Amino acid sequence: MSAQTSAPTTAVLGLGAMGLPMAARLAGAFPVQAFDVFGERRDLAARAGAAPAATPADAAQGADVVVIAVRDQEQLESCLFGGGVVEAGAARSLREGAVVVVTSTVGVDAVQAVAARLAEQGVRLVDAPVSGGAVRAGTGELLIMVGAEDAAMEAARPVLERLGSTLHVVGPRIGDGQIMKTVNQLLCGIHTAAAAESLALARALGIDLDRAVDVLGQGAAASFMLADRGPRMAQQYEVQEDGTGGPELRSRLDIIRKDMNIVVSLAKKAGVATSVAAAADQLYQLAVSQGLAAEDDSALVTLLSPR
Structure with a gap:
């Protein structure tokens, strides 16, 4: 030292x-x-x-x-x-x-x-x-x-x-920290996917997404991931034809996909059923296969409801 x-x-x-x-x-x-x-x-x-x-x-x-x-x-x-x-x-x-x-x-x-x-x-x-x-x-x-x-x-x-x-x-x-982070990422991955689904539905039904994020954030549906990703999900629909106007890249989608793969693998090894996490994992995998790997993970919402 x-x-x-x-x-x-x-x-x-x-x-x-x-x-x-x-x-x-x-x-x-x-x-x-x-x-x-x-x-x-x-x-x-x-x-x-x-x-x-x-x-x-x-x-x-x-x-x-x-x-x-x-x-x-x-x-x-x-x-x-x-x-x-x-x-x-x-x-x-x-x-x-x-x-x-x-x-x-x-x-x-x-x-x-x-x-x-x-x-x-x-x-x-x-x-x-x-x-x-x-x-x-x-x-x-x-x-x-x-x-x-x-x-x-x-x-x-x-x-x-x-x-x-x-x-x-x-x-x-060594590994205790990784285990705790894996549990943390299980919730983060699910919450991000849930936020994307809820906002895609709100948009499809004609609700302004900025207003939806504000309302949801003040009730029982609030979460850190909704507060953090929600505004960026709303911005995903503001991308112009020249590629400008979207949210800045803060958290790549392939990173959360990697984390969810760790979640599912560790849960399988432990013999714990994590069906909701597995469903979210598949959604991220689909997003990666659709060319969104290097995008901000808020781009998940565009997979569910195209721009």
Whole structure:
């Protein structure tokens, strides 16, 4: 750990929708070294106060805590151990005693496998998937669900407390955080799909969608996902022929599809029937097959009721 444990040297690997605002948030308090495969994302991190790095290994050089914010298991392993477009993984330069914080939703098996490989070189892992979206990532108001031993958790605590307003240590096992996040995503995925269905129905019956979102948000039908996605779903119908006018991309549809696949797979392994989640999963899969993978997940509503 750095001379002052309250200001650990921190690396952030992955500067996407969540990683970039997290890097910016951390750079306001700690020395931050940041990596992404796309140079323009590294440039944005530099403008936010982070030192851009050409490889994950460069970013992790001398780091006390390495925060990983990537899409899936493949990217997680690539960032740490190299492969694909990444020539030098972070594990190459991680010092003994460093802590890797996985903030991504990648599944139990993935974090456990990575933790075992890191342990061979004396590096600890904190399983800490986050929830709350990009705006909250930038303001340090994330919900963070942690699975980690006490020593690893304490080493990562200054970084986690900078990122999250709500920090829950779910259990001591690597994977406990992923399990809690999977349960969280089951509800998020269902709520988003339900919001899309309700607003598609409202539009088909001639109700103004902005008004519908406002009314629904004040009663028993209210949910975080309706409040967050609802206005963007309404904007989906404002897209003009030149492609302008739609909502900004905040949460890719293929990300929630990936998360719901983890939900269904883990539930099957546990022997728990999750028929509503499975139905939502199929809806997301249909959206991906219809070319909406890279769209904001609010575009789901257009699958149910065309623009």
